[in-house]
Amino acid sequence: MYPRVFRPLRAALGAALLTTVLAAGPGTAAAQDRVVITTASGQLQGTAPDANGVSAYRGIPYAAPPTGTLRWKSPQPVPRWSGIRQATTPGPACYGTSQPGAPATAMSEDCLTLNIWAPPRGSQPKAVVVWLHGGGFQFGSGSDPKYNGAALAARGVLVVNVNYRLGAFGFLAHPDLDKEAGASGGYGLQDQIAALRWVQQNIASFGGNPGNITLFGESAGAHAVGLLMSSPQATGLFSKAIAQSGSFWDNQKGSIPTHTEALTQGTALAARLNTPTADGLRAIPATQLNTASTTGAPFGPSIDGHVLADSPAAVFARGQQQRVPLLAGYTAAENFPVFDPFALPHDTPTEFRAAAEKLFGAARMSEFNALYPSTTQAQTDASAGQLIGDMAITEQTWEMLGLHQRTSARDVYAYKFTYTSPYSPVAAHVSDVPFVFGNLLPQFFAPHSTGRNHR
Template identity: 50%
Template structure:
């Protein structure tokens, strides 16, 4: 598709024609970026379309204003404090472009937001695409169905189509929309990088292992996530997901699918809440092995070499555990921690365990419990992703370890790298910091944005004036994004190797399901 404008020589204007109709973005800002917000990429998934694969958006006549974000999808997070309207009708995307002409073929970066597949939206100020777009890429972000509305599986739904992963199907629909329409915004549909953080990175890993995603993107960036597994083993299996759905229907007076589809969305959503006290991998409506989008455990697909062979850049943060501390093994004393660790890893492995997670004192046990939580929720699987993709030997791989701290970011927690990647430098609310950024923070943001944009353009983060970033290989060297920025051996390798030793054919133990 091409830019739809007045027939002047001015090139790409505020009005662009998509396959469904023309959209009008905002005026170019001081850096030359036009933002288009709230473009429908699929039909509203309401009424009979609740728990259906996303359908194409309805066409419209005239020009549709694309000036404000569409409503976010309903959140399953208990007492979600995040602002902004939410609605079941939420399948909208946003585009930022500084292209002057529709035929520029700029690299495209498609962002998948995080939130445990339970909460979040594309309207987060931290992920505003303006600053990245000013560096020469076209940025896209979108919403996808969450919680029970996005991941409800049920045998009666399987009579229509494999059920469960509607939120992942939304992501595929957004990528198909990008492929069909992004050229009109100056983007190159043959040079698309998908990037995401937390559940967004889990989605990137899952999509790389999905046969349905082939050809929809060409590079992948994963920030703090990979395979959607962890403390309770792998993601939900086919039967587990359906058992969860049947149990929910029983709790709603043995409601039929028709009755559940007719329930008000707010009431339905409120009946399936989630909180940070438990892992959403196996305690919430979240991705499962549906036999369609997800044919098998993602790590096993990578282990067999069944993933997309595309360039990968992935990594994790030094203090991933910060938001997940309530999911840690008991750590009120060294004795309690050791008892829980023995139940998880087995008495015969405790000597190995204590070499990497020491617990000689109560204080040491608390430190090790926190480290273990970050490793098992995020870090080890990111490392596996790098190793398994590198082992395939058919695409470049780059790994990082984000350890940067400052007055603005006092803890290198989960999510703290996001404002640097987008150059937004919004308040670091997850760690309770409202300190403003200083020049050293802005300097790191410029470097990280350049790395990410270079990778999106060429499959290689390196570029003029940047600290060199070696490709990942058997030496397990990663780029330390800290002070200083430099390549060093993975600082958590010994801990990750211990956890990896429990994987069989890529899969963490199913017996971990029974752990508290």
């Protein structure tokens, strides 16, 4: 039996943060007031409160820079600083691929920072939401303007956005790295866990409640939510979870690589660079490593034996996931360009139906044709796009919701985002994000119909 379904309209997703968003009136702090915050690592000073009384603290390091000998190491504590650190400028994005459809952004290995938007303090500590950005674990940044937390924080919730290592920097596995620490390949997820620990330790200084933290994200960020729900390393670090267009897998095929597969990928990269050892890989300049590692199959989460000891789906089925309330859902048209190469062959309607029969079986074709019609080529292209979106996101979301409902004994909520307007003409992948944050920027991905000749 599926969980209850509700259909958010307009900004309803922003209001559905499991009741963590509370109403707040405009702040009264004078514009020149810039409060100094004391954290475990030192003092911070952010921007002056805006018209709603929200102060921003940007570029806060939550772990030591993972550079030099710390490349492919677990995140280490932030060195203490003296004096007051200005927290007014976001940190650079972590190395990865260029973000499709967006201007190039500065990248660096020294990227383990987070941003905080704090509403006016009240009589009680504020609920906290921690955002994990999307991008297929290959691109993106918590500092992207789409994720500016000021408007959401104005509703009375403390907003945190996180950078984490991407691509090969975050997910490379290698035998030498296994010898160093017993497991390799999960550094990006370890970064997210380190950020959550930092939040628990320090968020009270910003007026937040460390006992009321909602972890939420979209696309890869939502996959990360599900992965951390299945990880013992993240136990107790958040009390609620929201997964937008993602579940507990990292790819559209519904499987997460084994450690053996991740090791094969890592050693293949080392061979291409003529550097068989981990120390040799660490000596390669970051820009060169980034270029070499983003031209083949993407690096992403794997069953590393540390953060992820087993398939997340198996963990959920056994009821061993974090037993927290879960809100998860998807958009009406999840297909978008990054999924195109994985669509079923569809150069002709006949080719599409033959590929579908091979995948789903002849006995299911009557049902399949009703759901994904292919009488004309235009219809076939549309159905191929809808199908890959359903395979990549929708089906997996329902499976996670169903498993969590059956095994967690906690509240489970589902949604389908269908809202369209002249601003947002297609309820496509990522189209819900501006409504969550209240930032009406251009759609991240333009309305899209799956192209042809993709395999």
